[in-house]
Amino acid sequence: MGARELGLPQRVSAGGLPTRVTIWEVGPRDGLQNEKTIVPVEVKLEFLDRLAEAGHSVLEATSFVSPKWVPQLADAEQLLDGLNRRPGVRYPVLVPNERGLKRALDAGCRDLAIFGSATETFAQRNLNSTVEDQFAMFEPVAAGAREAGATVRGYLSMCFGDPWEGPVPVEQVVRAGQRLLDLGCDQLSLGDTIGVATAGHVERLIAAFDEAGVAPGRLAVHFHDTYGQALANTLAALRCGVSTVDSSAGGLGGCPYAESATGNLATEDLLWMLEGLGIETGVDLDALVATSRWMAERLGRPSPSRVVRALAG
Template structure:
């Protein structure tokens, strides 16, 4: 006699003290693929984006208009933009490092851009080749020009919770950098745990300090890395203090190519699984997402590091099972 194990979805047990819905800011096509050593064909990237949209993700970060010498994997930004429907009702932000990047992004049809800076001096010099003050000034100008062009601007801050060269990052330094970036006009702020060293208490302390400094919690997002296996715990901690936007990468691919010890992003599937268990709406079809991850893994030539993908991929024989 044999039995069938039904994996299904986790039982939803809503917590009235947590948000009822969140936005997942999918970064797979940009942050997920940027560190890949072997070029990923632009047609594969475009199909990846289409599959993510088909899974119900309402925000899919597309690419970065950066120098090909800096990030060769994203040299096809214009081609990918040309293969993307910016009028389909899905947000497709693109990262822009400077005025030239913004000019190219606008010419390609982008409706939303993201700018970035670092809380720490060491990473600013390693990543952008300039001191924090110079990077902040350039970011402010790019944001001003983007807003004048009628596009929304998101702000990324790197090294919010720790830096491989400088060690722990003081919360006061995070508050100072965050307030300065918000004052340039960005509509939201993504807190980057670039090397994955954050822990739940640290996350809550940073978010509370930002709110105390006058930044509305609905304008704060968390960008978690799972270097030490803390990403989901950190997401839960952020939920408890009101954060409702989380960055994640389908399949858990990616990481910062300019940060020592920065490993993969939080896997979107793992995030969706936990949120479903908490009764929090994401609008994402987990079956389609897992299928997308296994499809991408085949193109990258290695299995997805996502625990949920590993658990569910063999069992998906009927699309109705997980929806």
């Protein structure tokens, strides 16, 4: 029996795992920001609508960054103006600074995220800031968002390794993550920006946050699959009590500021694993595969997701 006839994996539950996982879908934002050619806003809107139809409850829609730095997301206001907002679906947006916050609030967004770095070099390259100064930059953003009644998520990049600085000490990551939470972030997403994490490292970092008073329930994980470890690392995080996982439909995306960062964990690959473990997500795998195949056609290249390829075979 081939993958197409199989349809879904056999469900065999394992102990010590959450019964439900929230998939934080980053494909429309993180997945498309690195494209070399501009994706028409109409295609982005249909992508978002198809993902919502597939059952996603969180769709990171866009980012209010400078068009000079990320021209692919220059259409943020136009996209949000045309968005078919479905009941029960969150559409968070990324805001890098106070200017981005104003644009997001003016566009009616009340679900926001800020993006910090655990290392000095990446802070300089990505934020034109130091690690310490980034918190001063984020403070009025977080405060303004909270004053407007918005939720705020904190992304922390380079949590496991940095292409310029090498291995990143666990204690350094915890300090930076705690600072973001202290600013008022509701959740902290730990990013393996260049995909070098391994399962034991994931367990140690989550345990270190727990020891610092940050429970796993306040954490999310964001793995890249550079060395094929994203699913193993996700499973390790789930066993530690994390229940929110970032992923990108079709495995789209990377990081425009770190050349060694390859694609995000594909949502279909994640979903196949979660389905097999009997973990609920609310997302329909067949509908998601169809959506990623549709987007791959629009982008003119096949999806890197192993599950998309298997089910299309």
